[in-house]
Amino acid sequence: MKIQKLLIANRGEIARRIIRTCRERGIRTVAVHSEADKGLPFVREADEAVLIGPPPVARSYLNADAILKAAADTGADAVHPGYGLLSENADFARKVKEAGLTFVGPAPEVIARMGDKVTARRTMEEAGVPVVPGTEDLRDPEEAVREAVKIGWPVMMKASAGGGGIGMQVLRGEEELKKAFPSAQGRAKAYFGDDTLFMERFIESPRHVEVQVFADHRGKTVHLFERECSVQRRNQKVVEESPSPSIRPGTRESLCKAAVRAAKAVGYTGAGTVEFLVDPEENFYFLEMNTRLQVEHPVTEMVTGLDLVALQLDVAEGKDLALDQDQIRMTGHALEYRVYAEDPERFLPSPGTLEAFSPPEGEGIRVDAGVEAGSQVAPYYDPMIAKCIVHADSREQALARSRKALAAFEVSGIKSNLPLLINILDQPEFIRGRYDTTLLTKPLQFDKR
Amino acid sequence: MKSIQATMAGTVLQVMVSEGDRVESGQDVVLLESMKMEVPVQAEEGGTVSAVKVEVGSFVSDGDILIELDD
Known part of the structure; x- marks a missing residue:
């Protein structure tokens, strides 16, 4: 099915980039934007623009319901998520599909599988793709130390639900690891809503x-x-x-x-x-x-x-x-x-x-x-x-x-x-x-x- | 009187000291957030907090006074 009208669930340069290709293909575009972005070029350049909320992303660009309402109100038949924001959110992709719209991206199950770092690692190992030696989800600092000894110091600690480099930490010894574990859990919980941690061997100068x-x-x-x-x-x-x-x-x-x-x-x-x-x-x-x-x-x-x-x-x-x-x-x-x-x-x-x-x-x-x-x-x-x-x-x-x-x-x-x-x-x-x-x-x- | 100023424009996420607190040089006193990045602001010198000029959620510009200190 040919896409007739595409809603872009993003902002700034990537929204403009997507509009450019849509114009060439004769696809109409819908921009969604926060109050803070009303003066930006992407809002003007889209065929239609819908205000979806106040400046903070949680209340605008991450508000799936407001975005889906904008799609319904404008009659959009597809959603392009751009990068960042909701682009790797499997629930959003699922909601888009359930609303009867085309999601420009992979299946929600694939997003979920690659979004969970431990599952992604395991999938890759099974497919014969080399992975950095690492651990499964860790329960406590003592287990982390035992695992670190197995994979070799230094180690990189990461949030299982994380991304964008946030919350990653290089640890070079037992004391350092034990001290860092609880605060890394706290940060993972605060940023990603999930305090699960895992570790990989830290590759120096990669x-x-x-x-x-x-x-x-x-x-x-x-x-x-x-x-x-x-x-x-x-x-x-x-x-x-x-x-x-x-x-x-x-x-x-x-x-x-x-x-x-x-x-x-x-x-x-x-x-x-x-x-x-x-x-x-x-x-x-x-x-x-x-x-x-x-x-x-x-x-x-x-x-x-x-x-x-x-x-x-x-x-x-x-x-x-x-x-x-x-x-x-x-x-x-x-x-x-x-x-x-x-x-x-x-x-x-x-x-x-x-x-x-x-x-x-x-x-x-x-x-x-x-x-x-x-x-x-x-x-x-x-x-x-x-x-x-x-x-x-x-x-x-x-x-x-x-x-x-x-x-x-x-x-x-x-x-x-x-x-x-x-x-x-x-x-x-x-x-x-x-x-x-x-x-x-x-x-x-x-x-x- | 000494003061501690914002190192960037952003929103005050946390104020870690109150009036009357003793702060040491290098201590984090305010946490600012801007463009998805959290940046702690530190006291350059020690002193006693005589006034807290911002509250959580305030928007500050680079160089705005956050905290005033007495010796």
Whole structure:
């Protein structure tokens, strides 16, 4: 069935991104928004907009009933959840289906299975996808210590229901672990409503490489190559690129094959991303599967020439994937820089009014922004205001183009991390393409020009 | 009189001290939240709390006075 009217259960740049593809396909769009976002471009650009509540996400963008009511009131026949917010909430996906609407994403059962980290690990092990040595759910600190000895110190403690790097902790010994356990339980309960914890061996100086996959309802599953996402602060990505500059061709092939195996193992449909940790010897381990479109999907779009939102809509409409694996080619090199409303040195949020917002333009430059000059950057939501994506024939050319693009990017009225992004481009490890997730945890070398 | 100021714009999530409390340098006094991130604000110097200028749920700007201290 063809989608006629799509409700976008999200905000900012990703809502605008989805609207763009819908326009090309002749699909009408419905934006839902909070009181704080009424002036943002996505609200204006959608064919219809519905106010769903006050600024806090719990009362607007996470309010499934208000969103479903907006869908019913506007006659939408499908819902795209974007990323974050309700995108990986199996109950929401189920409610959308029960309301007789098409959910642009995998089946609710698949979201639930991949959302529970322990179940996801077990599923991957059974499918022959390597996982980081780790534990099942832990009952108490004593059991945690016994298990830590088995898998080897240091360990990373995580909330079973967690995500986004929140509540993760590296522990290097028995005393430290015993002390950290109760407070980690408390945080897991507060953030995710579930105090279950588990542990994995902590991989020192890892790279974070992920593979984009797509699958249709007949089980045809392809990969769209990898994205290197090792430039992170507080376990959140800052720069992503494709292809990864540092893995060997053989590793790339094994990673992509493992990702397809992972997707097949769970009966995946639509767009998904399989995240891996890669250690210095290029052993790789399944980290998690994101059952939605990623923030960094444009990097893959730039190197493959494909529109990932269009592919998502095709699969949601029940169409077969028209692409065969050998038709998917990678051309050139692409990088994405996330522009955050935050202090570039202390990484602290900087909400406020954007006085100037002037993104760069030019060949091989794409900017996906959620804001414009005069927009309010509200303190209630994620600090990412825009993504600058740069493509060129080679990585070296893409870096040169990136320097010009970021230098021309004008943001004022709030603090942004643009100075940090420009500085990353001067780091020798980054220029060589030999970096790992510790890049931003060390003092950066400052520009000597 | 000394004061403790907000290190970023955001909402006051928690006030950890009351009037008359003795605070030490480096102690967390207020928890701010902005853009999904919780940031504790610390006392740069010790002192006795003479006034708490914010309450839970208040919105503060970068540099706003949160707490006043007497020596």
